[in-house]
Amino acid sequence: MHEAVSNGTPKTFLDQVIAATPGKSHLEMCIQCGTCGGSCPSGPDMDHTPRNLFAMIRAGMRDQVLRSNAPWFCVSCYYCMVRCPQDIHVTDVMYTLKRMSVKSNLFDESAAPDFSKTFIFWVENFGRSFELGLMSQHMIRHNPFGVFKIADMGVGMVTKGRISFTPKRINGMDSLRAILAKAKELEAEDDAKITGGAG
């Protein structure tokens, strides 16, 4: 585990996760009841349920936590979050763990991080998402034969006018680029404070 130091005070991995999660996550309040995992539609696919993961965070098992597939199977359905008796913002914590694992390059088994990156490519360059570009880029890289399995849907979408072949670009692209660049700079500053530069 990294011995993160900020303002001369050692921070635990739990503190780091809390600090990197916007708002009050209440993560430190977990009573290990397991309601989150029991409510999760992706529970069976996860190597560790959220409850399990939260115990590992407390135990400081940083690398194991950031290597877990659990955050990448989270579908953001928010069942756990509305059911948690301690009001832990479970979904928000899952997003934090995704960001930490991408930034520290610890998780690379699934197509999920790549899907997010491809999606963002269109947003950062056009200001809008582009369904056809996103799906074709992603499938070529991760599931080249998958296209045959959904061929009927693809043909249907095209003949019924539900697929556009050209991406749309917003007018304020320069302004958006400047905003996102500044935001990333601020995020990097925050991250450095949170982890004491440990990544």
Added chain:
Amino acid sequence: MKYSVFPGCSLEKGAIGYPYWQSMEAVLKPLGVELVEVEDWNCCGATEYIALNRMAAYSLIARTLALAAKTDGLREMVAPCSACYLNLAKTDTYLTQDTALAEKVNTALAAGGLHYDPGSVKTRHLLDVIVNDVGYKNLAAKVTKPLKGLRVAPYYGCLFSRPKLDDQSDDPEYPVALDKLLQSLGTEVVNYPMKAHCCGGHMTQISEASAFAMIHRLVKGAADYKADIIVTICPMCQMNLDGFQGAMNRYYKTDYHIPVLYFTQMMGLAFGMTARTLGIGAEIVDARAALARIGVEVPPAEEAGKPARKARRPKEALPLPVMPGREEAEQ
């Protein structure tokens, strides 16, 4: 009633959810609801940007909120897509609660010449606006063709009612707004136990097994309750349940065939509008048999929802190269 509107990428012309936009425009007119599109809005980031960079994700959303605040002095913005709705409403809530976060987001916005005061634009889901501002009574008064004889499964998905952002929102586990709306249209509403379960979101692109399990659960649930049709309030849910129903059937060796329409399309049918006006016929799972039960004729699949064809250029007008920067002038 006048609101600004955030269409979202999925409801644009030529996108998967365009029929939702078409039917929304058609039904809001007779209800006296006027919408002004936020100029030059951008993508909400879906569930993807926040997975990579929180400050960029919030700033992306705040740019749209800042532009919405400039729209005709309107303080409420309608979002028809549940994912867009949640991203916009939740970000505004977090910016209101966390002043340090709001300050940083505004530092980023300033780089692009914008500013947003948290809480100045309230984002609301289209369903919320229709049931709470228009109201069930006014809705029922517009019904000229009650949808009798159709069993409908109301499907909310997740993000309309979860997480609970304020006390006014519908029940997070057992929402009822859509049930009551459909009842006021004269349909038989199925007490659908899966109504707030997840459609799988982006999982079709990441893990087929997980995605198909979730889609299967929802479609099977509707079939078990003998629903003729599933009615949805989100383009992502529609796409997963409709577009991927065939692939899910092959995966599970099942043969379900339950069409998936938008609640605005059902409203339009009850108001006596034609299927074509409402973008019906663009579904992948054919809705004709189900709609025939209520006497609705759907135009041949390949014609409905198709954007109007552009006139071909005359043969003598061969395309000439266009100087960079002159594209617009040429069009």
